[in-house]
Amino acid sequence: MEQFIEFYFELGLKYKEMRSVLSLKHDFDVSERHLKRILRERGLTRRKNYTGLVDLVDFIRNQLQYSGQLHGYRWMYAKCRENGLRVRKEDVRLVIKELDPTGVSMRRARRLRRRNYFAKGPNFxxxxxxxxxxxxxxxxxxxxxxxxxxxxxxxxxxxxxxxxxxxxxxxxxxxxxxxxxxxxxxxxxxxxxxxxxxxxxxxxxxxxxxxxxxxxxxxxxxxxxxxxxxxxxxxxxxxxxxxxxxxxxxxxxxxxxxxxxxxxxxxxxxxxxxxxxxxxxxxxxxxxxxxxxxxxxxxxxxxxxxxxxxxxxxxxxxxxxxxxxxxxxNECTFRRPIPCDPDINELCNIIISESTLDPPRDPYQAVNLYMHLRDVIRALL
Known part of the structure; x- marks a missing residue:
């Protein structure tokens, strides 16, 4: 039972939600007091043992190098949690405000338009x-x-x-x-x-x-x-x-x-x-x-x-x-494991092998590889 409690705690469920899930899905009836005792014994708390500020700043600074520069503080907070960082939402907001003041100003100027919608339940x-x-x-x-x-x-x-x-x-x-x-x-x-x-x-x-x-x-x-x-x-x-x-x-x-x-x-x-x-x-x-x-x-x-x-x-x-x-x-087709035309894929792999290049790990490395392959292939045409 403890492993389920830890899983749902890390998922972000509240005490009431965890008790309901344990009862409905796993047939465990646990009082809120006992639930808190288990969490305390396993060292699970939402307001202690926060990730160091240096690690938080490093993570956000790295995210801001790529598409993370588009994120507001709430979405960045969710990404921090998903990547195992235990942080306060307010800390995330302040770090983004300090590291990316221009992006904060641009997002603040936008407005969200909402429309009414209704669906009966999941998979409806x-x-x-x-x-x-x-x-x-x-x-x-x-x-x-x-x-x-x-x-x-x-x-x-x-x-x-x-x-x-x-x-x-x-x-x-x-x-x-x-x-x-x-x-x-x-x-x-x-x-x-x-x-x-x-x-x-x-x-x-x-x-x-x-x-x-x-x-x-x-x-x-x-x-x-x-x-x-x-x-x-x-x-x-x-x-x-x-x-x-x-x-x-x-x-x-x-x-x-x-x-x-x-x-x-x-x-x-x-x-x-x-x-x-x-x-x-x-x-x-x-x-x-x-x-x-x-x-x-x-x-x-x-x-x-x-x-x-x-x-x-x-x-x-x-x-x-x-x-x-x-x-x-039998009536469908599915994605092939290669990302492009087979002939181009084969040619690119040959050039990469001959040039002893590594696969790209980020967008900027991918663009550099694209420029190199483009120059080599155009020189052969």
């Missing part, structure tokens, strides 16, 4: 869409978010987001992992969602008592859950990459052609995907504040998604049999 409705701001550079991002909990279901970068078989593959991978599908999927009118629409309706074909269509379409701009999250993704992550790639284009080092796109994909696709994974991980673990819309639950997306009983609702996942999933898998 998923919202999917593609993010095309990096598409001119060869990076096509597709994502899906749960409407109730706001948990990111998938967030993938690849060379295309226009292939319905590929988008169907993203969907079917999650359905296979969950052994079920949502009650409703909301997508836009694009042809790239055709396979998801067909799979979703196929899985619900035996649920004749359902009055709501299992796949809804509409304008992309009205798909508010995922559209809001794209704005968040740009603010906290993608604006850095847009600026980085834009500088290459503006300085004449990227012409939008087949070769330049392939080289940029080879050098940066893995780093972009890593950053997407990191952003989704931190988002799913961070705390969403209570809003004026009382229909919107507040809390951590992972907790809201996995423990709907705490919010007086249930999981709306519709079970799907293995045979049906396999039938749909």
């Amino acid at each position: 409705i998923w919202h999917l869409d593609s993010y095309d701001k990096l598409k001119p550079y060869g990076f096509c991002i597709n994502g899906c978010i749960d409407g109730f909990s706001r948990k990111i279901i998938w967030l993938n970068a690849y060379t295309t987001s226009s292939d319905p078989k590929l988008i169907g593959g993203y969907y079917i991978e999650v359905v296979d992992r969950l052994t079920g599908c949502p009650r409703v999927v909301r997508g836009d009118l694009g042809t790239e969602n055709g396979h998801v629409r067909d799979f979703q309706r196929f899985f619900h074909i035996n649920h004749g008592n359902e009055t709501l269509d299992s796949y809804l379409t509409g304008a992309s701009t009205a798909n508010q859950r995922i559209e809001y999250w794209w704005g968040f993704l740009r603010k906290e992550c993608m604006a850095f990459w847009i600026s980085l790639f834009g500088d290459l284009r503006d300085n004449g080092f990227f012409d939008g052609g087949f070769l330049d796109k392939g080289l940029l994909q080879f050098c940066c696709m893995g780093l972009v995907q890593d950053e997407l994974d990191d952003t989704a991980k931190v988002w799913n673990a961070h705390n969403i504040r209570q809003s004026k819309n009382i229909s919107n639950p507040s809390g951590r997306p992972s907790v809201m998604y996995g423990l709907p009983e705490l919010y007086l609702t249930r999981n709306f996942l519709t079970s799907v049999d293995t045979e049906s999933v396999q039938s749909c898998k």
Whole structure:
């Protein structure tokens, strides 16, 4: 039981939430007094043993070198917690204010517009869409978010987001992992969602008592859950990459052609995907504040998604049999392990091997590698 208590404590659950989870999920009935005693015996406390200020400053300074320069103090605090730093939110705010006063001033000038929204529970409705701001550079991002909990279901970068078989593959991978599908999927009118629409309706074909269509379409701009999250993704992550790639284009080092796109994909696709994974991980673990819309639950997306009983609702996942999933898998294509065109990938690996270069570990190393490969290959043409 102690290991569960430690896990949920590190996840950020409150005492009442931990007691509810232990009772509902693990059949442990623990009083709050006993729970506090266990935490105290294991040295677990939220207001002691803080990480040293030097370590906090070093972490934030490193984050500010890349897309972390876009973060506000609340999101930076969530990243600190996710990376094992025990810190005060106020300390994070003060450090960012000292290290990045320009960024603080720019964020303070912005305003957030809220719209009313309602979803019955986790897996009642998923919202999917593609993010095309990096598409001119060869990076096509597709994502899906749960409407109730706001948990990111998938967030993938690849060379295309226009292939319905590929988008169907993203969907079917999650359905296979969950052994079920949502009650409703909301997508836009694009042809790239055709396979998801067909799979979703196929899985619900035996649920004749359902009055709501299992796949809804509409304008992309009205798909508010995922559209809001794209704005968040740009603010906290993608604006850095847009600026980085834009500088290459503006300085004449990227012409939008087949070769330049392939080289940029080879050098940066893995780093972009890593950053997407990191952003989704931190988002799913961070705390969403209570809003004026009382229909919107507040809390951590992972907790809201996995423990709907705490919010007086249930999981709306519709079970799907293995045979049906396999039938749909046969109609899908999935991402290859290589990040770009196979010929460009092979050529780049040969050049890297001959030049004894190391794979890039950060965006600036990736840009340097791109410039080197571009010069070498253009000299051979």
